[in-house]
Amino acid sequence: MEDYERLVKIGEGASGVVYKARDRRTGETVAIKRLRAGGGNGEAGAAFEAAFRREVRCLEACRGHPSLVALRAAHLDPYTGEAFIVMDYAGRCLADVMRDDGRAGKPFTEPEARRVMRALLEGAAALHARGVLHRDLKPANVLLDARGGGVRICDFGLSRPDTTADAVSSPLTPGVATLWYRAPELILGSRDYDAGVDTWALGCVMAELLTGGAPLFPGRSEMDTLNRVFDTLGAQDVASWCAFASLPRAGNALCRRPRPPGRLREVFPALSDAGFHVLAGLLECRPEWRLSAADALRCPWFDDEGPVAVAAHEAVAAAPADEPRASSSCSAGFSAAAGCVNVHGVATEPLVA
Numbered sequence: 001m002e003d004y005e006r007l008v009k010i011g012e013g014a015s016g017v018v019y020k021a022r023d024r025r026t027g028e029t030v031a032i033k034r035l036r037a038g039g040g041n042g043e044a045g046a047a048f049e050a051a052f053r054r055e056v057r058c059l060e061a062c063r064g065h066p067s068l069v070a071l072r073a074a075h076l077d078p079y080t081g082e083a084f085i086v087m088d089y090a091g092r093c094l095a096d097v098m099r100d101d102g103r104a105g106k107p108f109t110e111p112e113a114r115r116v117m118r119a120l121l122e123g124a125a126a127l128h129a130r131g132v133l134h135r136d137l138k139p140a141n142v143l144l145d146a147r148g149g150g151v152r153i154c155d156f157g158l159s160r161p162d163t164t165a166d167a168v169s170s171p172l173t174p175g176v177a178t179l180w181y182r183a184p185e186l187i188l189g190s191r192d193y194d195a196g197v198d199t200w201a202l203g204c205v206m207a208e209l210l211t212g213g214a215p216l217f218p219g220r221s222e223m224d225t226l227n228r229v230f231d232t233l234g235a236q237d238v239a240s241w242c243a244f245a246s247l248p249r250a251g252n253a254l255c256r257r258p259r260p261p262g263r264l265r266e267v268f269p270a271l272s273d274a275g276f277h278v279l280a281g282l283l284e285c286r287p288e289w290r291l292s293a294a295d296a297l298r299c300p301w302f303d304d305e306g307p308v309a310v311a312a313h314e315a316v317a318a319a320p321a322d323e324p325r326a327s328s329s330c331s332a333g334f335s336a337a338a339g340c341v342n343v344h345g346v347a348t349e350p351l352v353a
C-alpha cells in the first residue's frame with residue numbers, strides 16, 4: 001500500500017472507511033476502501049476474509065463496464081488482518097449530490113433522471129448477466145463523476161453470486177439492502193430472491209431522483225416500510241403473487257389489511273407516461289412481474305433520449321409491466337474476461353460467477 005498517498009476521507013460505512021488517494025507511480029487519483037480489521041485467526045477472522053474475497057470477486061466480475069466502479073487491486077495482510085480495496089476514483093455519491101447546498105431538494109429533470117437511470121440499469125443488467133446480485137443499491141452507492149459525466153455503481157460489500165438458477169442453490173439471506181430500498185420479498189423473509197431485489201432498489205432511486213432526494217418509502221422499521229409500500233402501490237395484486245403464501249412473513253396482519261388502489265401516479269403527476277411505465281415496472285411488488293434491468297432498458301422511455309446537456313453533478317426493451325417477465329438478457333458487455341485479481345497476500349483464484 002506504500003504505492004498510494006492517502007489524501008482525504010471520502011466516505012464511511014458499516015464495512016469500512018474510503019479514502020481518496022494518489023497512485024505515486026502514475027499520479028492518478030484512486031479510491032481506497034479500508035475494511036474494518038478482521039478479528040484475528042478465529043471464526044470472525046475467517047468470516048472477514050471470506051467477505052473480503054467475495055467483495056473482490058464480485059468487483060472483478062464487473063471489471064470493464066462503464067457503469068460499474070473499476071477495481072484496481074486488493075490487498076489482505078494476513079498478519080495484521082487489514083484489508084484494502086483499490087478502485088478508480090469515480091466522483092461524489094448521488095446521496096451527497098442530492099443533499100448538496102446547490103441543489104438540495106431540487107428534483108432532477110426527467111431527461112436528467114433518464115440519463116442516470118439508463119446508466120444504472122445498464123450497470124445492473126451487466127451485473128446480473130454476470131451472475132452477480134448487488135443487494136445494496138441506493139443513492140449512497142451511486143457515484144457521479146463531475147468531469148466525465150459518468151455514473152457508476154459502487155460498494156459490492158453485500159453482493160454475491162446469484163445462485164437461484166443453480167440446481168443446488170444455497171439459501172440467500174433476507175437481511176440485505178438498506179431499509180428504504182429493500183424489496184417486499186426481502187421484508188417478507190424470502191430466501192430465494194433474485195435480481196429483482198436490485199431492480200426494486202433502482203425503482204426507489206428513480207423516485208428519489210424525481211423528488212429531489214425525498215425517499216419514497218422512508219420506513220422506520222421493516223414493517224413500517226412495507227406498510228408504506230402497500231399504501232403507495234396498493235396491495236390488490238399481492239393475491240396473484242405466486243410464491244407469496246410461502247413467504248415466512250406472509251401471515252402478517254399488514255398483508256391482509258384492506259387498502260385503496262395504488263396512488264403512485266398521483267405522487268409523480270408530471271412524469272411522462274413512458275417514464276411512469278418504467279417506474280411502475282421497477283416498483284412492482286410481485287417479483288416475477290417486476291421489470292428486469294435489461295427489459296427496463298428496452299422500454300420506450302429510453303428511445304427518445306436526445307442529447308441532454310447536463311452537468312455531471314446534476315446528471316444523471318419492451319416486455320410491458322403487464323406481462324410477467326421471462327429470463328433477462330443483457331446487451332452490455334465487458335472488456336475484461338473473468339480472471340484473477342491482483343490480490344496481494346491472498347492466493348488468487350478464478351472467479352466464481
Ligand SMILES: Nc1ncnc2c1ncn2[C@@H]1O[C@H](COP(=O)(O)OP(=O)(O)OP(=O)(O)O)[C@@H](O)[C@H]1O
Pocket residue numbers: 010011012013014015016017018031033069087088089090091092093136140141143154155156157
Ligand atoms: N470508487 C469510489 N470513488 C469515489 N467514492 C467512493 C468510491 N467507493 C466508495 N466511495 C464513497 O465511499 C462511501 C462508502 O463506501 P462503501 O459504500 O463501499 O462502504 P460501506 O462501508 O460498504 O458503506 P455502507 O455501509 O453504507 O454500505 C460511498 O458511499 C461513496 O461515497
